[in-house]
Amino acid sequence: MKTLFDKIWDSHVVKKIADGPSVLFIDRHFIHEVTSPQAFDGLQHRGIEVFRPDLTTATADHNVPTQNQHLPIKDEMSRLQVAKLTENCQTHGIELFGLGHEYNGIVHVIGPELGITQPGMTIVCGDSHTSTHGAFGCVAFGIGTSEVEMVLASQCIMQPKPKTMRINVEGQVNSEVEAKDIILYIISKISASGGTGYFIEFAGSAIRSLSMEGRMTVCNMSIEMGARGGLIAPDQTTFNYLKGKKFAPQEADFEEAVKKWKNMVSDENAKFDKELFFDATDIESMITFGTNPGMGIKISESVPALKSIDNQSLPSFTKALNYMNFEAGKSLSGTPVNYVFLGSCTNGRIEDLRTFANYVKGKNKAENVTAWIVPGSKQVEKQAIEEGLNKILIEAGFELRQPGCSACLAMNEDKIPTGEYCVSTSNRNFEGRQGQGAKTLLASPLTAAKVAIAGKII
Amino acid sequence: MAREKFNNFIDSAVPLQIENVDTDQIIPARFLKATDRKGFGENLFRDWRYKENENPNPDFVLNNKKFSGKILVAGKNFGSGSSREHAAWAIFDYGFRVVVSSFFADIFKNNALNNGLLPVQITQKFENEIFETIYKNSKSQFEINLVEQKFTNLETGNFEYFQINAYKKECLLNGYDDIDYLINMKAEIEKFQVIY
Ligand code: SF4
Numbered sequence: 001m002k003t004l005f006d007k008i009w010d011s012h013v014v015k016k017i018a019d020g021p022s023v024l025f026i027d028r029h030f031i032h033e034v035t036s037p038q039a040f041d042g043l044q045h046r047g048i049e050v051f052r053p054d055l056t057t058a059t060a061d062h063n064v065p066t067q068n069q070h071l072p073i074k075d076e077m078s079r080l081q082v083a084k085l086t087e088n089c090q091t092h093g094i095e096l097f098g099l100g101h102e103y104n105g106i107v108h109v110i111g112p113e114l115g116i117t118q119p120g121m122t123i124v125c126g127d128s129h130t131s132t133h134g135a136f137g138c139v140a141f142g143i144g145t146s147e148v149e150m151v152l153a154s155q156c157i158m159q160p161k162p163k164t165m166r167i168n169v170e171g172q173v174n175s176e177v178e179a180k181d182i183i184l185y186i187i188s189k190i191s192a193s194g195g196t197g198y199f200i201e202f203a204g205s206a207i208r209s210l211s212m213e214g215r216m217t218v219c220n221m222s223i224e225m226g227a228r229g230g231l232i233a234p235d236q237t238t239f240n241y242l243k244g245k246k247f248a249p250q251e252a253d254f255e256e257a258v259k260k261w262k263n264m265v266s267d268e269n270a271k272f273d274k275e276l277f278f279d280a281t282d283i284e285s286m287i288t289f290g291t292n293p294g295m296g297i298k299i300s301e302s303v304p305a306l307k308s309i310d311n312q313s314l315p316s317f318t319k320a321l322n323y324m325n326f327e328a329g330k331s332l333s334g335t336p337v338n339y340v341f342l343g344s345c346t347n348g349r350i351e352d353l354r355t356f357a358n359y360v361k362g363k364n365k366a367e368n369v370t371a372w373i374v375p376g377s378k379q380v381e382k383q384a385i386e387e388g389l390n391k392i393l394i395e396a397g398f399e400l401r402q403p404g405c406s407a408c409l410a411m412n413e414d415k416i417p418t419g420e421y422c423v424s425t426s427n428r429n430f431e432g433r434q435g436q437g438a439k440t441l442l443a444s445p446l447t448a449a450k451v452a453i454a455g456k457i458i
Numbered sequence: 459m460a461r462e463k464f465n466n467f468i469d470s471a472v473p474l475q476i477e478n479v480d481t482d483q484i485i486p487a488r489f490l491k492a493t494d495r496k497g498f499g500e501n502l503f504r505d506w507r508y509k510e511n512e513n514p515n516p517d518f519v520l521n522n523k524k525f526s527g528k529i530l531v532a533g534k535n536f537g538s539g540s541s542r543e544h545a546a547w548a549i550f551d552y553g554f555r556v557v558v559s560s561f562f563a564d565i566f567k568n569n570a571l572n573n574g575l576l577p578v579q580i581t582q583k584f585e586n587e588i589f590e591t592i593y594k595n596s597k598s599q600f601e602i603n604l605v606e607q608k609f610t611n612l613e614t615g616n617f618e619y620f621q622i623n624a625y626k627k628e629c630l631l632n633g634y635d636d637i638d639y640l641i642n643m644k645a646e647i648e649k650f651q652v653i654y
Pocket residue numbers: 061062106107108127129344345346404405408409426427
């Protein structure tokens with residue numbers, strides 16, 4: 001009786017070191033410009049080559065501008081980092097979907113949409129939101145640069161096996177509730193560290209009824225509860241999504257693969273180290289008020305009162321509220337917001353753009369709002385234009401930018417100014433995450449659209 | 459690649475009594491543009507350490523001359539957030555060799571161990587005692603004994619044993635790393651096939 005996680009993990013263990021980590025074989029490795037240069041440097045130092053360049057895929061996403069991508073990157077350090085990636089990929093024969101390439105985009109958006117990500121795989125990338133790929137029934141997780149070097153050197157990494165947790169969300173959510181709300185709700189219940197040490201399987205009817213895009217949003221943020229990663233067993237929704245994708249198995253091979261993928265489920269009586277249950281009907285549109293993703297509330301609720309916070313957490317709670325300039329016990333409704341960001345590997349997919357465009361259609365952007373609508377990849381951008389979403393956005397006073405991580409992490413040109421609130425569909429609301437002194441409120445694409453039209457939280 | 463070997467030591471400690479210190483605070487993203495591993499210590503806790511005008515923030519503990527030492531004692535859930543190893547590099551580069559907390563984020567713990575930085579997880583109760591001891595006398599001494607996996611408050615004589623797996627411990631004590639190990643396994647890896 002095995003969990004899905006155990007099945008995938010166990011089949012990839014090359015060797016288990018006594019009282020130590022396992023040597024785990026990695027099926028797919030993604031790299032980007034920020035966390036790979038020091039790893040390539042390390043290889044050079046040791047005088048070794050990339051062991052399996054055919055299993056690594058590269059993209060430039062973190063450091064890139066989201067306007068005028070045909071021009072050289074203005075910031076010298078960023079330009080250098082992207083150039084270094086190109087050089088490293090050339091030297092080692094690694095496929096690169098660089099800036100301007102038709103497959104370029106955020107690493108966790110392109111892997112799935114190209115069909116590189118497939119059920120049953122082990123997938124790593126030097127980026128914590130690698131957990132996104134778990135939506136396909138993969139063991140996918142973020143690694144550090146030393147580990148990137150390990151994978152480049154040996155296609156393996158050394159990892160202790162995490163514990164397993166199943167989170168069941170049963171029931172039907174109301175129509176305004178999106179995948180983002182489901183995951184923000186769960187994190188607000190179990191805290192930003194509630195999943196530490198675990199690999200999480202998401203299950204239950206509310207999860208099953210999500211599209212692949214929605215499942216990716218959920219798995220993407222499993223890291224925000226401290227978990228090593230999250231996964232969802234593949235089913236017909238998964239197979240339909242993968243069919244015909246560029247790097248997925250084709251035709252007869254695809255049918256063969258589906259037969260195999262159908263076994264990628266937890267056995268009926270599989271034992272999890274921990275199991276949690278949530279009622280989907282209790283979930284509403286969510287928003288964060290603090291400086292970690294666990295500090296979330298229903299928009300209809302107030303910020304928790306001071307007396308509801310235990311003594312140990314009080315200093316961090318007050319510090320967060322001070323930073324955000326919010327008051328304990330007060331509702332956030334009506335708070336004017338000048339910045340809205342739609343994008344990132346959490347909510348930069350076609351479905352998210354559709355939701356946003358659908359809501360703003362025929363309406364006008366609020367005067368005070370600067371909105372950045374950033375597709376997660378070139379392919380998403382293309383599709384948005386083909387579907388006429390771009391036109392809707394322009395008519396409502398918005399513009400579609402070019403793909404990249406954008407305002408998710410304040411590394412490229414898209415930074416939120418000091419002191420400003422930003423309702424953001426990304427995944428982290430840490431102090432300064434979107435720019436020094438910027439105040440991030442995480443929410444769903446629908447909530448972002450509402451704020452962009454109203455100019456305030458409603 | 460040979461690293462610095464980890465030796466047992468006695469030193470004073472720097473108290474960072476904040477919970478959920480995330481990797482964006484440890485090293486903000488705008489400092490991740492380097493293509494080598496050097497110099498990250500200068501930007502450790504950058505936005506807490508300096509004010510907007512780039513002057514040191516006197517209220518932040520690293521700017522308080524009273525506190526020093528190779529041990530950083532931090533609040534619960536240290537190192538959450540991104541997988542950026544730069545966080546571990548910055549702490550190491552600044553001069554810390556041990557981070558003590560009652561709880562660590564997973565990726566951070568791995569990254570720290572891969573870079574010669576020892577995460578020492580102790581109970582909340584003991585951690586509270588450590589903070590108290592440091593606040594009472596900032597020169598208080600603590601002993602790290604990796605061989606015995608023991609962390610001692612020399613002021614009170616209280617101690618706790620901490621967990622570390624035998625393999626990682628060997629690596630730290632001998633200054634070698636996972637990649638050395640994996641490279642030696644190449645033949646085995648080449649033969650390996652995934653069977654579901
Ligand atoms: S969008 Fe944000 S979280 Fe996702 S890969 Fe880019 S920086 Fe990381």
